[in-house]
Amino acid sequence: MTKLLVIGSANIDHVMEFDCLPKAGETLMSEGYRIEHGGKGANQAVACARLKGDEAEVSFICALGCDDAAAAMMNSWRLDGIALEQVKQFDNVATGSAMIFVGGNAENSIGVASGANSRLSAQWIGECESVFESSDSLLIQLETPLESVKAALQLARKHKCKTILNPAPAARLDAGLLSLVDIITPNETEAEALTGVRVTDLESAERAAAALHSAGVSVVIITLGAQGAFLSEVGDHAFKGLIKGYDVTPVDTVAAGDTFNGALMVGLSEGMEMIKAIDFANQSAAIAVTRHGAQRGIPKRSELSEVK
Template sequence: MSQILVIGSANADHVMKFEYLPAAGQTLMSRDYRLELGGKGANQAVACARLAKPGTRTDFICHLGQDSIGDDMRQSWIKDGISTEGISQVAEQSTGTAMIFIGDNGENTIGVAAGANATLSPDDLEHHYALFANAQYLLAQLETPAATVAKALKMAKNLGVTTVLNPAPATALGHDVLKWVDVITPNETEAEALTGVEINHLDDAQMAAQLLHQQGVGIVVITLGSRGAYISSPGFTGLVPALEVQAIDTVAAGDTFNGALVVGLSEGMSIAAAVGFANAASAITVTRQGAQRAIPYRQELSY
């Protein structure tokens, strides 16, 4: 049985839509409100669980608050088949929360309270050693403390687990982190933050990828939005085009891509085939509103 381990954040996204964003001191009535289950780690764990074939186990290490939204998240993930061994609800902490205001022109203002996400420490990972030891792939992002992410990558690498890092939100990382990364999946903004190279053309993506290789990363996949994804790897180098769809909401597109990529690799797909699978999954996600509720199931893809 293949086992995928995801470590990361979980947030309750409170989304309100307005004709225009309120100014300081101004109160506006929202045109629409919805509560979304989000957070990069949780979204990617859901994508792994929904897109994997039967027999693949998805574990998720995260911290939730001891509150009703944390309870709801946990139950939702159980329905998707995610194992609960790594999910902890922390006393006197709230589940991570994001307040998102969206104007008709597409502009948005977002405030985030990390809540229980910020309490996931390097020491906490030792309690989940068995999950690392049994995993074939580790998928991580950067919405939990940097020291915890670094510890997770190092633990996994030392155990022979293939490590995949989605370096989002964009931030600079040191050699001490990247040397533990087998596959890295930045978008254009994140690639620039990591390398200093502004990504406008494929030549720029190639240059950024080479700089990441020099820091120890084996495979680089730079996502380029509607253009697709640029791969730099020993087995394949080049662009895998995206599918053409009418996008209405891109909020969970990157997370779906990352989850699907790891699923594809865990099933023995080549890096190019796994990126094609990931492109297909994220293409479905962007045609739907929401975060986790927009992520497709395996039977929706012709794979």
């Protein structure tokens, strides 16, 4: 059985909807308010679980509080079939939370209170080493402490587990950490934070990718929203170019990138060629943006025929 490991954040999301996003110093009345289950790590674990085939298993490592939000999220994850043996709860800190403003054009602004996510320590990652030994690939992001991210990447490399880093939120990372990454998946903003190259078109995307290759990353995938994703590989038969997205009308882009990343790991775990796996990820993300909510909007594998 193929074993997929996701490590990262879990948040309770407080979502407000507006005709347009508030400007600095501006107060607007929300068109709607709802509570969702989110956090980049949890979103990506849910995406993996819903999009994988029967022959794969998804494990999730995260840190939660001992509160109602944590209980509700874990119940939901179990329904998706996610293995939660390595989830750790703390009784002196709240589960992470996020305030999400969604504008009428489906763009969003997000503020995050880390809460228990900040307790996901390198020591705890080390205590989970047996999970790395049995996992085929690791997907991780940057909403938990950087030292735990690096510890996870080191363990994955030790146990020959393929690593996918979604470098979100945007941050500058040192070469030592990047050298542990097999596949990196920044968006335009994150690519600029990593490389200093402002990504505005395919030419600048290629320059940013070259900088990441020089840091030791062999596969760079820069997500470009509705355009699709720019892929740059090194080595024999390397590919550089755009894998086009799907033409849909978005209503909420909150978990689009997370859906993309989860689908990418699933596709690669099933032996898809990189271009095909990215197309699979583009298709999955296209469905997610047509729905409201983070985890609520992530599609199941059977739904992918809905987008052409």
